Structures are given as C-alpha cells and as structure tokens.
Amino acid sequence: xxxxxQEKIDVLKAPVVVGLDPVLDYVPREMIEESFALKGENLEGxxxxxxxxxxxxxxxxxxxxxxxxxxxxxxxRYGVPGxxxxxxxxxxxxxxxxxxxxxxxxxxxxxxxxxxxxxHLGAVRIGEKDFFPFDEDFATVNPYLxxxxxxPFLEVCAKYxxxxxxxxxxxxxxxxxxxxxxIDEEPLYEVVAKKVFEWSKEYGxxxxxxAGATYPEVGKRLREILPESMFLIPGYGxxxxxxxxxxxxxxxxxxxxxVNSSRGIICAYRNDKYKDCKGDVGxxxxxxxxxxxxxxxxI
Amino acid sequence: xxxxxQEKIDVLKAPVVVGLDPVLDYVPREMIEESFALKGENLEGxxxxxxxxxxxxxxxxxxxxxxxxxxxxxxxRYGVPGxxxxxxxxxxxxxxxxxxxxxxxxxxxxxxxxxxxxxHLGAVRIGEKDFFPFDEDFATVNPYLxxxxxxPFLEVCAKYxxxxxxxxxxxxxxxxxxxxxxIDEEPLYEVVAKKVFEWSKEYGxxxxxxAGATYPEVGKRLREILPESMFLIPGYGxxxxxxxxxxxxxxxxxxxxxVNSSRGIICAYRNDKYKDCKGDVGxxxxxxxxxxxxxxxxI
Numbered sequence: 001x002x003x004x005x006q007e008k009i010d011v012l013k014a015p016v017v018v019g020l021d022p023v024l025d026y027v028p029r030e031m032i033e034e035s036f037a038l039k040g041e042n043l044e045g046x047x048x049x050x051x052x053x054x055x056x057x058x059x060x061x062x063x064x065x066x067x068x069x070x071x072x073x074x075x076x077r078y079g080v081p082g083x084x085x086x087x088x089x090x091x092x093x094x095x096x097x098x099x100x101x102x103x104x105x106x107x108x109x110x111x112x113x114x115x116x117x118x119x120h121l122g123a124v125r126i127g128e129k130d131f132f133p134f135d136e137d138f139a140t141v142n143p144y145l146x147x148x149x150x151x152p153f154l155e156v157c158a159k160y161x162x163x164x165x166x167x168x169x170x171x172x173x174x175x176x177x178x179x180x181x182x183i184d185e186e187p188l189y190e191v192v193a194k195k196v197f198e199w200s201k202e203y204g205x206x207x208x209x210x211a212g213a214t215y216p217e218v219g220k221r222l223r224e225i226l227p228e229s230m231f232l233i234p235g236y237g238x239x240x241x242x243x244x245x246x247x248x249x250x251x252x253x254x255x256x257x258x259v260n261s262s263r264g265i266i267c268a269y270r271n272d273k274y275k276d277c278k279g280d281v282g283x284x285x286x287x288x289x290x291x292x293x294x295x296x297x298x299i
Numbered sequence: 300x301x302x303x304x305q306e307k308i309d310v311l312k313a314p315v316v317v318g319l320d321p322v323l324d325y326v327p328r329e330m331i332e333e334s335f336a337l338k339g340e341n342l343e344g345x346x347x348x349x350x351x352x353x354x355x356x357x358x359x360x361x362x363x364x365x366x367x368x369x370x371x372x373x374x375x376r377y378g379v380p381g382x383x384x385x386x387x388x389x390x391x392x393x394x395x396x397x398x399x400x401x402x403x404x405x406x407x408x409x410x411x412x413x414x415x416x417x418x419h420l421g422a423v424r425i426g427e428k429d430f431f432p433f434d435e436d437f438a439t440v441n442p443y444l445x446x447x448x449x450x451p452f453l454e455v456c457a458k459y460x461x462x463x464x465x466x467x468x469x470x471x472x473x474x475x476x477x478x479x480x481x482i483d484e485e486p487l488y489e490v491v492a493k494k495v496f497e498w499s500k501e502y503g504x505x506x507x508x509x510a511g512a513t514y515p516e517v518g519k520r521l522r523e524i525l526p527e528s529m530f531l532i533p534g535y536g537x538x539x540x541x542x543x544x545x546x547x548x549x550x551x552x553x554x555x556x557x558v559n560s561s562r563g564i565i566c567a568y569r570n571d572k573y574k575d576c577k578g579d580v581g582x583x584x585x586x587x588x589x590x591x592x593x594x595x596x597x598i
Binding site for chain 1: 320322323335340341342344345370372373375376377378379381382383386404405406407408409411412414415417418419423425426427428430432433441442443444445446447448466469470471472473474475476477478480481482483487490491494533
C-alpha cells in the first residue's frame with residue numbers, strides 16, 4: 001500500500017496530504033446557514049456543514065493531491081452525526097480517487113486493537129458477508145501499549161492491503177514529556193522507532209511512522225533507524241515547520257515522506273495571501289496546496 | 300465526580316465496573332436473529348444485537364453496580380451504526396442511574412484532544428445551544444503526547460464535572476515494551492504516574508489512573524505516587540488477575556479503586572459455573588457480579 005501511495009506522490013510530484021480537520025468556525029457563514037436550514041441547528045446541521053466544507057475542498061484539490069487525512073476527533077466532536085460525516089468524507093474522497101489516512105491514533109490491548117483494526121482498515125463478517133465499516137486506506141496508531149496493540153493492525157493490513165503509521169515523535173510542544181525521556185542514553189522516541197523497525201521485519205510488512213516537522217533535529221536520526229519507512233510529517237505550516245525542516249526525513253532516494261498541512265490549506269480562504277480567491281474555500285485551498293507543493297519541491 | 304463515584308461504590312459495597320465490550324459472537328443466537336430480522340443482516344443488525352445484549356445485562360445489574368465501562372472499539376468495529384449503539388448504550392445506562400466510563404483511550408495534540416474532550420465529556424455550542432454529543436461521565440486518556448493532550452480533558456472535566464483516567468500501566472502482556480523501560484532507574488509508568496500527580500496539583504483536579512490487576516507488584520508503588528487517585532483496574536478475571544492482586548492498589552482508607560470485569564460478567568451465561576441461570580444473559584451476569592463483589596469484599 002505504501003508503494004501505491006509513493007507512486008501517486010511521484011506522478012503528482014506532491015508529497016503532501018491535506019488534513020481534513022474541519023471546525024464549525026472554519027466553515028463560511030453561508031454554508032453553515034444552508035446546512036442548518038436542511039438539517040437543523042444541531043449536531044446533524046453541524047455535521048452537514050463540515051461535510052460540505054470538506055467537499056468544497058476535495059472537489060478543488062483531488063487532481064493535484066494524492067491523499068487526505070481526516071482527523072476523526074474533529075468529527076467525534078459532533079457525536080454520532082459527526083462520525084457519519086467522517087464516514088461520508090472517507091467515501092467521498094475514495095470516489096474522487098484520493099487515498100485516505102484515518103488520523104485515529106487508536107491503540108489498546110490486543111482484542112480491542114483488533115476491533116479498531118477491523119473497523120477502520122478491515123472487514124467484519126456478519127452472516128455470510130464481509131462489511132468494511134470505515135474503510136480507510138491507512139490509519140495512525142498509538143504505540144503506548146506495545147506490540148499487542150499494534151500487531152492486530154499489522155495482521156489486518158496484511159490481509160486487506162492497508163497500512164499504518166505509528167506515532168513516534170509527535171509535533172506538539174509537550175511531546176517531550178515522555179517521548180524525549182532517556183532510556184539508556186536514548187530518547188523514548190528512538191526506542192519506539194527501533195521497535196517499529198523490528199516489528200516491520202518480524203511481520204514482513206512496511207510500517208510508516210509519524211514524526212513532527214517541528215522537530216527537524218530528530219528527522220535525520222529517525223531516518224537512520226527507519227531507512228525504508230514512509231514518514232507522515234505533521235506540523236508543517238500552522239504548527240511552525242517549513243520545507244528546510246522536512247529535508248532530513250527524506251530517504252536515500254529523496255522519497256519516503258508525506259507532509260501534512262491542515263489549517264494552512266483548508267483555511268486558506270481566510271488568508272490575506274489568497275485574497276484573490278475572494279473567499280472561495282476550494283480555490284484558496286488549491287492555491288495554497290500549489291504553493292506548498294512548490295515549497296516542498298525545493299528539498 | 301470521583302467523590303460521587305466513590306459514594307456510590309460505598310453505598311453498594313461494590314468497587315466494580317462492568318465492561319460492556321460486546322462482540323457479536325457473545326450474543327445469544329435468538330437475540331441475533333431478532334436483530335437481523337428487524338434491521339437486516341448487516342452493520343445495523345449487528346449494532347442492534349450488541350445493544351440488545353447490553354440492555355439485557357444492564358437491566359439485570361443496574362441496582363447492584365455503580366458503573367459500566369463500554370469499550371468504544373467494540374462499537375467502532377461495526378462502523379457508524381456501531382457508534383450509534385455505543386451512544387444508545389451510554390444513554391440507556393444513564394437512564395438506569397449508572398455512571399459511564401467511556402473506554403476511549405484518546406489522546407492527541409492540544410486542539411485535537413479538545414475536540415475529543417468536548418465530544419465525549421463536554422458540550423459543543425451550535426448556534427445558541429449546547430449539545431452533549433456522547434456524554435460519558437468519565438473517559439480513559441492515553442498520555443503518550445504529554446500534557447498538551449491531557450490538559451483539554453482536564454479543562455472540560457473542571458467545567459462539566461467529569462473525570463478522566465490516564466493510562467499508566469496497562470494490563471496486556473506487552474505493556475512492558477515501553478511502559479517498563481527505565482528512565483533514570485524508574486520505569487516509564489512511574490514517570491507517567493508522577494506526571495499525573497503533578498498535573499493533578501497544577502490543575503487542581505482529581506485525575507484517575509489505569510493500572511492493570513495483572514501487575515500487582517506495581518500497585519503498591521503506584522499507590523505511593525498517587526495517594527489520592529482513583530485507580531481503574533482492568534485485568535481481573537479473564538485476563539488473570541484476582542482479589543489478592545488488587546489489594547496493593549487500595550488507598551489509606553481502603554478505598555479508591557474500581558475493578559473492571561468484562562467477559563467474566565457479560566459472558567457468564569456461557570460459564571458452567573452459572574449453568575443454573577439456564578443461559579439467561581442477565582441472570583448469569585448478576586450472579587457473576589455478585590460473586591465478584593464477594594471476592595473483592597475480602598480485601
């Protein structure tokens with residue numbers, strides 16, 4: 001699955017993923033009013049609004065972008081209707097030919113992780129038929145519970161041709177609270193990266209890693225530990241990382257990365273830089289994504 | 300909120316929480332057939348079946364049990380209809396007067412954790428009104444991202460009178476992959492426990508901790524670090540822990556614990572020990588829960 005994603009990145013010359021992390025406050029007033037008129041001023045109406053917002057963005061970028069990453073928290077915030085909007089977003093992105101990384105950061109004891117893995121990346125058997133409940137292509141996984149919590153995802157990935165990105169070093173300011181703690185001179189994130197490498201060998205499957213652009217000094221080291229992994233790199237743009245911070249994550253072939261931008265793309269219509277787009281969500285997203293591709297083209 | 304939970308535990312003399320972790324295979328054939336007849340042999344039908352199964356258990360135990368803990372993965376496995384069954388379970392348990400711990404193990408960067416916190420423990424404002432999307436009383440939280448990922452939960456808890464349990468030492472066999480790694484002679488789970496203590500002082504709020512019954516040797520140490528926290532203790536019963544493994548977790552007043560059992564209660568109807576219940580899911584659950592209360596009463 002990582003190979004297919006890399007191929008699409010190469011064809012489009014775009015190692016980018018658009019974070020579909022909608023917040024009601026990001027949605028233009030008109031779109032909100034239409035949604036409330038249709039579904040009510042309630043969770044259903046809010047969910048409709050964020051789905052419409054996503055659609056406007058996806059319609060404008062699907063031909064220049066390999067992949068999107070909806071953050072499921074932004075949908076769970078609106079309860080069951082929000083989760084339905086998440087599922088509709090995944091389906092709509094697939095219709096448009098985009099790969100979907102479910103940013104779900106799940107991870108639990110074995111039997112529970114299996115339930116997440118089947119629900120998000122695999123199938124459940126009901127009677128004589130298989131159903132694919134959420135059907136993302138990739139998911140992010142939290143490693144705090146160790147291999148028990150990761151292995152079910154690897155099994156499901158192998159069976160259905162999907163992939164996971166394990167959190168190694170996150171992009172947030174306090175990621176160091178635990179991830180930087182030294183274990184025999186090595187920070188925890190390196191210990192996790194080495195485990196990811198081991199698991200990848202043991203289970204004969206590629207495993208991606210999440211590592212924030214906000215910590216470029218760790219990029220070089222993580223690439224040494226994980227020479228063949230694809231890195232999912234959040235923290236570009238709004239969180240402060242730039243193209244120069246990304247370069248250390250490249251593999252020997254100058255590939256193997258996919259850089260996320262969320263607000264920088266989906267809220268571009270509010271950015272003075274894109275005022276020529278006259279507040280058009282899609283047009284501004286496309287312009288911002290084009291700029292991001294160019295910026296990253298330099299590395 | 301922890302005080303209210305402790306009061307209810309005291310009144311019922313039951314430091315127990317029933318894990319509502321349904322799997323379609325656990326549900327009696329007849330209940331499955333009724334559900335499929337009503338909703339179809341699909342995700343909706345499966346979700347209906349697990350909700351009915353939960354109802355049978357809740358109806359039989361609500362007067363002797365303070366609290367339930369649905370594991371959301373078991374519902375996400377069945378997609379959006381499954382998540383709806385989760386929400387319906389939370390609501391039904393509230394109707395019956397039970398506290399609900401959402402076993403969601405979420406944790407992310409700040410703005411994202413805020414979305415989870417609002418969705419699960421708090422409210423979202425839409426137009427002029429507040430909506431409580433999932434409305435659990437407590438939630439479990441994964442600390443791997445540090446305080447950024449925990450703080451939004453604490454803020455929402457303070458505002459709405461809810462509580463969280465932070466994963467400190469999980470009950471699964473590979474929890475040691477990272478949680479046991481030594482940082483200046485201390486295992487990571489102790490470092491996490493100390494942070495939980497610090498955060499609790501800093502934000503002036505009680506924070507619970509998750510620590511597995513399968514590792515009783517760590518119970519005493521964790522209780523020293525967190526003298527006032529409530530411990531949510533999984534791993535009793537099916538995972539191998541017994542009453543003697545629980546004792547070290549007690550606080551100075553012989554309180555401050557809530558012990559989870561899932562399969563041991565919800566699948567009791569298949570256990571030879573409860574064959575007098577003649578396969579009645581609810582009756583057997585009540586019998587098993589009564590036994591568990593007695594077993595724990597000894598400590």
